[in-house]
Amino acid sequence: MRLPTTASSLILLVSAGTPRAAAAGPPLTDHRNCGCYLTNGTESRYFSHHYFFDFRSQSQYAGVPTAIASADLSGSAPRTSKYFSNSEFANTWIVGNWDNSARQRKDATVRMHMSPNNIYIEANNDKGRKPETWLTLRTQRMENFQTAAELETMYFNKFVSVRMMARTIGAPGAISALFTYKHSNVLAEVQESDFEVRTRDPDNIVHYTNQPGVTTEGETDPLATTNATLPDGLKWTDWAVHRLDWTPERSTWFVNGRQVAQNAYQTPRDPSKVILNLWSDGGKWSGNMSVTDAAYLQIQWFEMVFNTTDVNFKPSSHAANDPLVCEAVCSIDETPNQGQPVMLWNNAAVRVVERRSFTGWIPVLVLGMFAWR
Known part of the structure; x- marks a missing residue:
């Protein structure tokens, strides 16, 4: 088995989890971890409070x-x-x-x-x-x-x-x-x-x-x-x-x-x-x-x-420290437990992975790839 060896591919491997975990749906989280909430429906929109x-x-x-x-x-x-x-x-x-x-x-x-x-x-x-x-x-x-x-x-x-x-x-x-x-x-x-x-x-x-x-x-x-x-x-x-x-x-x-x-x-x-x-x-x-x-x-x-203002939060993985950017996006629609949100994605966490990707643990993954070839 041969796996791709780019850094971005490694990040996806780490953040996506196993196929079985992905099939189970987004992970449950606490509202304190949510930067904003994305609703489903015909007028999908980002909201800041829950x-x-x-x-x-x-x-x-x-x-x-x-x-x-x-x-x-x-x-x-x-x-x-x-x-x-x-x-x-x-x-x-x-x-x-x-x-x-x-x-x-x-x-x-x-x-x-x-x-x-x-x-x-x-x-x-x-x-x-x-x-x-x-x-x-x-x-x-x-x-x-x-x-x-x-x-x-x-x-x-x-x-x-x-x-x-x-x-x-x-x-x-x-x-x-x-x-x-x-x-x-x-x-x-x-x-x-x-x-x-x-x-x-x-x-x-x-x-x-x-x-x-x-x-x-x-x-x-x-x-x-x-x-x-x-x-x-x-x-x-x-x-x-x-x-x-x-x-x-x-x-x-x-x-x-x-x-x-x-x-x-x-x-x-x-x-x-x-x-x-x-x-x-x-x-x-x-x-x-x-x-x-x-x-x-x-x-x-x-x-x-x-929301309490006109601000319409939008997610981005490239605008760090911008108060209008929501990086940790949650949902109250996709949850199996009413009242407890799930995390749809967290761009801040991905950037943490990017910053750490060459400081020890990614080389381990790379070595593992060579072992699978």
Whole structure:
């Protein structure tokens, strides 16, 4: 057997590993080793930051709080467990406690209060089934108001790929949503890219919109929204991975890895927050829930990669010390362990090999080659 004897060929031999290892896929790594993250899909892009929250094994925090019947006490309710006060969660998320009195929709008929009491870790009561727990957001119609739930990221993001394993269940008249959001008091200047479930819709229909979805005259803008049928016979009451990619060019939505909608019209352009919520205000869009009725957004895990600036990282093996260059490129799509990235390639490591290639161990390989001839 004769092997090539160039230095570059030797580097490839060392960095590629054995054929068996290559077939097993990219190696698992820690996020601290990742310079950036490359997403798959039609709008593949590099992102600089990664968040992952796993709610599947949090039984020590599980418990379903009774809904608070007083509107005045709803917003000031404490968090439902210590999980929501730990630094990882508390430094990432703002727990909503506002009401819609100051920004009520024109057609809203119900006073709505976001309450920390409606966000909790819930145990799976099907014994022996996985997951053990999940995160629940609840909305319920009380006698004189609607109690609801919202989480928003602490910081603004500039483009994002966000995913969650989730389902929506419960009574008609509620909206569950995952979206990016840049607020404005002027409707035409609102920037928002969202995925919404209306629990009064057929259970296989979801809505994908680059907001605003209506004109200032209240007319529906047909270019803004795609009303999609979930793929493969799925219902929004089924567990599924819902994904939103917001890039400079467009918004793209996936379900279980399949693209279901894409829209380049009114693509958000400014830094925005990522928001999860579940609500109803008795208006035309949500519908009106009956007193005591409730709905739930349940989430097993939540993950996103994002940028905080306009910088679009690009990998290179030739531009050392350039802050815009990403050398260690990871993926959250190719991993077998949800939440743990894999290393696609690391150009910095290759350069280390190049610098060391003539200092002792490459001659050993060369000697080995002559032995195989």
